[in-house]
Amino acid sequence: MTEIFVHKGIEVETDVPVTSLAEELGTTRDAFLKRAAIFGGGAVAAASVGMALPGTAFASKKSDIAILNFALTLEYLESSFYAIAVGKGKFSPRVERLALVIRDHEIAHVKAIAPTIRSLGGTPVKKPKFNFPPALFADETTFLQTAMALEDTGVGAYNGAGPALTLKPVKEAAAAIVAVEAMHASWVRGVAGTAPAPASFDDLLTTDQVLAAAGPFFA
Amino acid sequence: MNESTAAVQSRRGFLGKAAILGGGALAAGGLGAFAEAARAHSAPASDLAVLNFALKLEYLEAEFYDRARQGDFGRLNAGVQLFAEVLYSHEQAHVDTLIATIPALGGNPIAKPALKFPNLKQRSFVLTAIQLEQVGVGAYGGAFPSLKLKAVKEAALAIHSVEARHAAYARLVAGTLPANVAFFAPLTVDQVNRRAAPFFA
Numbered sequence: 001m002t003e004i005f006v007h008k009g010i011e012v013e014t015d016v017p018v019t020s021l022a023e024e025l026g027t028t029r030d031a032f033l034k035r036a037a038i039f040g041g042g043a044v045a046a047a048s049v050g051m052a053l054p055g056t057a058f059a060s061k062k063s064d065i066a067i068l069n070f071a072l073t074l075e076y077l078e079s080s081f082y083a084i085a086v087g088k089g090k091f092s093p094r095v096e097r098l099a100l101v102i103r104d105h106e107i108a109h110v111k112a113i114a115p116t117i118r119s120l121g122g123t124p125v126k127k128p129k130f131n132f133p134p135a136l137f138a139d140e141t142t143f144l145q146t147a148m149a150l151e152d153t154g155v156g157a158y159n160g161a162g163p164a165l166t167l168k169p170v171k172e173a174a175a176a177i178v179a180v181e182a183m184h185a186s187w188v189r190g191v192a193g194t195a196p197a198p199a200s201f202d203d204l205l206t207t208d209q210v211l212a213a214a215g216p217f218f219a
Numbered sequence: 220m221n222e223s224t225a226a227v228q229s230r231r232g233f234l235g236k237a238a239i240l241g242g243g244a245l246a247a248g249g250l251g252a253f254a255e256a257a258r259a260h261s262a263p264a265s266d267l268a269v270l271n272f273a274l275k276l277e278y279l280e281a282e283f284y285d286r287a288r289q290g291d292f293g294r295l296n297a298g299v300q301l302f303a304e305v306l307y308s309h310e311q312a313h314v315d316t317l318i319a320t321i322p323a324l325g326g327n328p329i330a331k332p333a334l335k336f337p338n339l340k341q342r343s344f345v346l347t348a349i350q351l352e353q354v355g356v357g358a359y360g361g362a363f364p365s366l367k368l369k370a371v372k373e374a375a376l377a378i379h380s381v382e383a384r385h386a387a388y389a390r391l392v393a394g395t396l397p398a399n400v401a402f403f404a405p406l407t408v409d410q411v412n413r414r415a416a417p418f419f420a
Binding site (some may be wrong): 026100102104108158159161162174175178179190195199200201204 | 312356360363371372373377378379380381383384386387389390392400402408
């Protein structure tokens with residue numbers, strides 16, 4: 001797998017498959033790769049378990065449902081944005097791959113959150129109508145800048161909502177998702193040639209701040 | 220106003236707002252949460268234990284990148300050197316804020332543990348960075364659901380997603396897929412300890 005990473009005009013040497021990179025770890029290589037495999041496999045399993053909430057009634061589940069519906073709205077926004085990029089964007093293979101992989105992740109988030117809301121006795125919001133001007137997908141720079149703003153806003157939205165969550169499985173699921181949103185943000189930033197991790201501490205956004213940032217995309 | 224003009228203006232509006240929010244990150248987000256934590260005076264013992272566990276991992280990460288940037292793992296090219304410098308500054312900031320926050324909440328910060336690192340070179344350094352950052356993400360993600368004090372939750376979340384950014388940054392530098400799963404599994408304390416054990420002397 002080849003990846004060229006440019007940051008502040010510096011091209012990082014990255015055109016070496018990770019498996020051969022791992023050889024320098026010597027005896028720890030197998031353990032490393034095994035661990036990586038467990039990590040990957042475990043992620044999906046744990047998240048699925050976390051999402052499979054019992055049908056028991058919880059006193060505080062109403063506020064969790066509201067937060068989950070807010071998250072679902074943002075996941076619909078993101079998945080729709082990347083779906084258009086995959087369908088209409090004419091990008092380099094590197095950016096095509098980014099759009100495709102992130103689209104699939106956002107769709108997976110939608111598919112996990114909607115049934116969770118139902119299992120809590122709530123009603124998932126319908127997919128909103130979005131307004132994505134064609135200009136957003138006209139060139140790589142504009143697409144990446146928009147993706148960056150969306151992902152950074154997504155991270156801040158989950159971070160901002162996290163402290164108010166009450167149910168353990170919902171907290172676990174939110175943590176499992178926000179980590180991936182932060183990875184997306186870092187990835188998009190790196191490909192766009194800007195700092196992947198621009199600060200020591202990430203933002204915690206209020207609902208109003210998230211709506212102000214994402215508002216223009218709602219039709 | 221034609222459609223494309225409207226689109227560009229809308230985009231500028233969005234990006235402008237995002238930039239304002241981004242700029243506020245340092246002030247209102249992480250450090251603000253720590254300041255709030257410091258005003259809370261006391262945290263439950265379980266929250267303090269989580270913060271000290273986090274401090275132990277942050278010590279490990281900070282020294283790991285400090286050694287890298289100072290050349291302990293051999294010569295690094297400019298991009299990897301920058302990666303090491305940026306991550307060192309973030310992990311050291313996490314250490315510094317945890318050291319300041321734990322006493323303010325009524326706890327005692329642990330002393331810096333004795334650390335050991337394998338003989339690494341540029342490539343194995345970046346791979347080890349992936350491993351360490353993923354442990355960090357899993358550790359904060361795993362601890363978050365048990366936290367009780369709001370300000371501690373906020374601080375943990377403000378760090379958790381930065382560790383996730385680091386993991387993806389390391390994966391970018393290594394040339395592998397930066398985000399390879401749709402859900403990132405949280406880790407238990409035991410799982411974190413097992414994965415980090417080789418680095419503690």
